[in-house]
Each structure stands twice: as structure tokens, then as C-alpha cells.
Amino acid sequence: MDDEKPAFVEEAYFSGARIGDAIDWCITRQDRELHVEVEGKLTSTGKDVKFRGRVLKVRKGVLVRRIAVFIEEDLRRRRAGDLDKVLTVGGDNSSQDDVASTMITVQNYLKRNMADDLYYDGRDLQQAVKDLEKMKSQEVACTVWGRRGSDKLPIMIKGVIVGASTAPAPILPEGTLEIRVAPEGDVGDPKIYHIAQPQLLVGPRYNPNLTVLANKVYIMPFAWKMAPEYRDVLAARNLTVKVKSGLKLIENVSFSIREGEMLAIIGESGAGKSTTVKALIGDIPSTGVARIAGIDSKQTQKVRHFFGYCPQDLSYMYETFTPLENIIAFGKQYDIPEWQLIQRGKTLLRDFGILEKGNSPTKELSGGQQRRVSIGIALAHKPKVLLMDEPTSGLDPDNRSELWNYLTYINQEYGTSIIVITHYPVEAEFCDKVAVFMRGKSLVAFGSPARLKESMPSRGFSVGIVLEEVDPRARKTLEGVKGVRFVLQRGELLKVFTDEPLEVIAQSCVTALKEQNIAVKIVKTKSVADMVDYYVAITRGLIQGTIEK
């Protein structure tokens, strides 16, 4: 599930001694998804360590300079035991942190940090309690590394938070957590551990054997809706939808997309585009496999946390509500606290350039603005996949272009995979993958636009001929030229597709047109096919579709 390193990142290198600069670098990019590669020594064993992970928190004070890292990959050549899932990295002379670093490489993945997990130093437990009170999540998973109250030996516990409170202490108020730890396997009973701050002076007030003096606290507020490990963020295998009469609306549809990819689903009306999307989200019964973020779509309640749906019709939001109220009304259904929805909603509206309209009734917004609000509603719960049903239908070219700019922005900024159903094949060019549907045949082609176009004769290159004026004889004439596979016409422009050398065919075409007294304006021997050409060719049966695995 962990993101692969994207093709473009912003990188900076720091020695262990300059950890303060590394922290400053992170602070200036605090809303970005930051990763780090660290080389150094484990302070507990003195052994060399090298790992890569996501930056959870940075802290720079007079005495403390620390980066908390969620480990994604252990890069050690010789591994001696597992590393903790969360490690704190300090400067080269640090003894208080898990790792005394010698080299730090920080990377900015150039997208918004969408992670919900939280990290606290043991001394900040009271802050954790405050944040948890606001969270109001159903099940909060928590991992704590610290020392046992009785013998001060290192201990790591993992469980579910069942209580959080602050109490007065000799110096400052202290936060305490109660964590219910399930037994490993079926042996034993669950236990509730008392997590206390390390500055505890008066000794544990709870059973010392079940008291942990925390060093590191890692909290996952929405653990109950975590996705399992997955390779493809969306996958369909032999997806078939049959109606009661026995008619198959779609049959054996198989395709998949990776995290962060954009997919365009194109096809004629009634080809099964919307049916496929409905089956993918588990809204209609289907056979075969459909998974979103590794979760079977038949688990409808769970899978809904992982996709956002943006319908074509703008009336699918409350027009008397303001954009923010709409985001809250829909977002609350995902058990997200209102304060968080307000925060996210404002961010989304700001990103979409409609923050100043946040308090106006949605019906007073323009069509383009309403569409952005609708997308904002679908993104409020940070879905992995955004499904859009014909978002550009009925929009003028200017608004279509603007909408695609926003979709590209969402894809890049939030890392959200986007699936767009569209009637316009030209829009498929904006996407990483294209799925072409035909009536009665379901999915006929799937792959990247470039790969699909390459499957056309001469790898998608053609002879382009622009006529002086439209002549109905031209196409027939060109189709009669020896070696020509087929001709696609758009007004004065004719594209001649062939498997023969293009220069030779170009010459033959010009000769044939001259014989018919059809005036030629421009001849281009290497005209590039676009998705419109591909779509027309495949729907007319001129080429065979390919399905990329």
C-alpha cells in the first residue's frame, strides 16, 4: 500500500550535524508528504542503521532536535532484528533519540500530506489526550514504545485506546492513556495498560506491571477503516453484470489501475460505462472481482470509505446548503468529526478557488463552481479513488479545459486516483489509462493512450492530407489506393492509415487525388493519431482493440 517513490521529487541532503537545517527544510514544507532516508547508528546497540520512511513529526527546540519517522523500508545490508515501526532521528551526537544520524536525505513528494496518523513524544502525552478528545473516532489504534513501570525494561504494546484523560501532577498536568491489548493468538485474556508520561515522579498509580512510561506514541485514529495491502488501487477481474432477463450488460471486464493514476472510460451510450462503475463500487450485483484499495466491492459499507463519487447531475447536492455545509453533511457520514471536516472543507474550497463562496448557498454559484463543490464533497473523506460520471457533459470547451486542470491538480496534489467517464475521446489524452467500451462487447481496449495509439497501423502514424475544400469523393479515392488500410476524415483533414512506408503511400495518395481533380492544400507524411482517431477506428471495427494487463 505504501506509495512508491514518484518520478519527480524535491531532494535535499544533510549531515547528521546539520539536522537542524533538515528540520527547517521540513518545517517550510510541513503540509507536504515528506520522506527521509537516514544513515546512522542505533543509540541502543551502537550498530549501523539505514532506512527509508515517511516523516511523521519534526521538533526543533533549544535542547531537542528530532525527526520522527514511520519506517517504510529497512535498507540495512545485515539485519539484526526488526526496527521499530517508528524511529526518532537525532543529530550525530544524540543519545536521547533512537538513531544518531550521520546522513539525512529528505524528499518532498510534491503532494499534500494525506496521512491521518499522529506521533507524540512520551512527554507530550497530554497533547495526545487533547487531540484524541477532538477525534471522536470509533476505534483508535495505538502503538506505544516505553518502559514498564515495574522493572523499567523496554516494552512495546499495540492495542486500541479505551480511555484518555489528564490529571494534575506535581509539576504539570499529565496525560494518560488506557490501551486495551488483545492477546496474541487465542492464549490469555486482553489486558488494559495504563500509559503514563515519563516525568511521573510519584510512581505509578496503577498496577506497575501494566503501566508503561511512554517514550514514543504512534496513533492511528481511523484504524478501523485502514485498507489492507494492495497492488492496484482499483482492479476488476471478469466483472459481469447480468439483468434478470439474462441479458449481460457487461461481460468479463478486466482492468486495473495503480495508485495515483487517472483512467478515462470512453464509449458510446449503452456500452456499459456507468454499469461498470456501479459494479465497481458495489451498487449493483455483479459476478467476478471488483476491488477498490484491496477491498472487495461486495463489502459495500467498508469499500465506501475508499472512493468518492461525483455524479454528472449537479442536483445531487443540497442547493440550499452552502458548499461547506454540503461538505460537512456528506463528510459526517464517514464518521469524521465536524471540526476536521470544516478544516478539510476550507482547504478544498481554497484549492478550488471558491473559498470566498464558502458561505453562499450552492445554488447561487455558477455551474463550474458548483461542479467544483461537488468534487469537494467527493474528496472530503480523502478517498483513494475519485469516480466522476461524465463531468464535462454540457460544458463549453473553456469550462471543460478548466475542469481538467482541476482534475489534474487533484491527481497531483492529493495523489488521488481518478476515474472519469466521458463521451469525449479527446479527454482521454489527459489520463494515464483509457478503457474503451462498445455496446454488446463491453471492454474492447484498455491501456495507456500512447500504447493504444501505437496499436494502430504504422504505430499510430498516418499520412495527413488537408484538402483545399471538403470533397465527398476524396475518402473513397484514398481508400482505393493500394496499401491503404483505412481513411479517417474530419472535415478537410483526411488521415490515411497504412502498414506500408508512409512516404510511398503519401505519393500514391496525392497522385490519386490529382487524377480526380481534388485540390490538396497540405500533405504531412507523419501525422500523429489522437484518441479520437483511435476511438473512431475501433468503434468502426477498423482495428482490433488490445487490453493491457
Next chain:
Amino acid sequence: MVMKELRLIVKDKVALLLIFMLPAVLIGMLAYVTNESGFGGMDVGGGGMGGGMGGGVNVTATEDGNETSTGLGLVFGVVDLDTTTTYEGEDLSENLTAYFEMIVDEVILYNSTADAYRALYEKEITAYIVIPDGFEANLTINEPTYIEVHYDGNDLLGSASVSGVVQGATILFRVGKLWIRSEVFPGTVIEFTPEGGYLESVFGAFIVVFSSYLGIAMTSAQSIVGDLPLRRMLLTPTNRLEVITAKVLGYVIIGFFQSLLLVTLWVLAFDLSLNTSFLALVIIMCLASLTGSATGILISSVASTRLQANQMFLFVLFATLILAGFFIDVGVLDEYLPMNQAMGLLIDTAFKGLSLLDVWERILKLLGFSVISMLAASYIFSKKPTLG
């Protein structure tokens, strides 16, 4: 979810205005018709439990009544308090009782007015006649005399027949004894109505319950089928029972405020003195709203379009009117239909003076109807595809 529903209603200012204007307009209309009608302001209240014993003003019936037919299921009670035996022939009070026996299906004799009152309250009898002491003595000396006719003011169907029967029996009695030169005047005492105008209280009660039940049902009948964004919301992890419950509760809250206004206007505008607390009244109205809301939601989940919902609501509206038991006797259905229960609840408490604990059976019936409607609505709703 409930907050969303409330916000949705509150945001529609016109709808909100109409919700709260409706009770005012209804009460205003009632005030107008009672002023226009000759029955308006007729103070006949028996004063609840203590009623009938001189608390009300007797209304003398006219003598030109039609012949009362039998077979109406009428059961009369007779309290013969006459001890005088001044006439040599048969006992005149017993003779009058015999004429009543001829006309109605059954006559039950009671020793005291309290027993007869109780029987009327329990609906064992349609009405009871009190023949006063001195009835025979007055007639033999050619002095006018009277009899008291007590009937349930909430039983519109029965009360219409009662006056006919009384007139018929007294005419037959008089014709059978032409030597009597004076008259027998029947005095009417309407029981179980609150102090205040008869028309205002009885019709007011009907309108209050009717608008609480059907007004909310009408609004909520559009709530699912007309809520297009809800389809999108169903693609979130929310479940359909939650949606139904939230919608019902949302409309109950609106119904609560509407009832509050309606009951307040009803009581204040007509200066009624009801035999129950204001809180109990509001609880009853909320129960009526809950049932109405659940009925409306059920309609809304069955209907596929707004037009269908409108048509279904109209069917429910007319069916409820016909089966309300207010105009026509609906037999055993009166024990099960929700509006009849709500109406009965209001009569039992506000008019007859029972506490809510005494009428738990009706309350349970209303709650049961609501729960069944909500579950049915959830089931039907769950069978519908989200995106159509």
C-alpha cells in the same frame, strides 16, 4: 443526519413559514366557521369526570323529530329516580322506559346516575336517560316535566341518533296517554367535552390531530423521493435504516413545534379548559406526528417519483378521513388505525381526563405502527438501487 434533515427544512424559509402558518390558518378557519355556525360557542361541556351532574346547560330538543329507526346498535341506559305513584294506572316512568325499549336495541336500567355515567364512559351505552323524582306526580297534575338525556359528545354518530330516539319515545309516550295535558321536555347534557365551546373543542380536536398526523405525513411523503442528493449520500457508509430514522425524527421535531403552536392556539383562541396537562397534550401531538412522519416516509420509500408520492398521499388522506371514525362508524378498524388512536388518545385525556399511563395501550399502538412503518420503509428502500 438528523441535523442535516433539520437544516434542510430550516433552510427552506417558505416551507418553514408554511409549516407554522398552517396551524394558525386552521385555527383561524375554525374560529370563522364557529362564529358563522349556530352551534358556535355552544357551551355544553360536562366538565369531564364530574360532568353531567349540573355542570352544563341543558338544551331542549325540538319536537319535530323524525321516527327513529331501530337496528342502529343503540343501547340506552335509564336511571329511574321517580318515586311518585300518583297515577292509578301503570307506573308512568316505567311506561316511558318501555317506549325506549321499543325503539332502541337494548335498555339497561341503572340505580344511580354514577353507574350510568360510568357505563357511558366505558362506551357500554350510547346514552342514558335520567327520569327525575316527581315525573309521574307532575304529569298527573298537568304540570310540565322533564327528562335528562346524557350522551358522549365525542360520539358524533351516536349523538345524532340519540335525539331522534328520545323524541320518538316521548312522542309515543304522549300519544299513548292523551289525558296528559302538559309536556315532557327532554334536556340534553353532553358529556366528556371540555369546558368551552362544543364545536370548538370537538372539531378543534379533530383538526389538531388531523393536521399533526396528515400534515407531517404530507411533508415527509416527499422527503425521500424528493431528496435527490440522498442518493449520493447512500454511497457513503451510512445505512438506510439510519436515513429513515433520521428523516422520521427530523419531521417529529418539526411536528413538535407545529403541535406546540397548534395546541396553544386551539386552547387559547377558544378559551378551552382541557382535562389534561399541556405537556400531555404535546406528547400526544408528538406521537401523532411520529406516526404521520412514519406513514409519510413509508409512502416516500414506496414511491419512485414525486407524482406517485402525491397520489399515494392523497389516497392515504381520503382513506384516513373516511376511516377516521369521526363521521362514519368503522367498526373494529377504529381499534387499529393510527389517526383513530391519536384521536382516541386526545379524547381520553383532554376530554375524559385520563392520564397518559391509563391510555398506554393506544400509545403502544401508535409507537408500534411507527416502528413497523419505519422498518417496512427501510426494507423497501434497501431494495432500490442507489444510483437508479
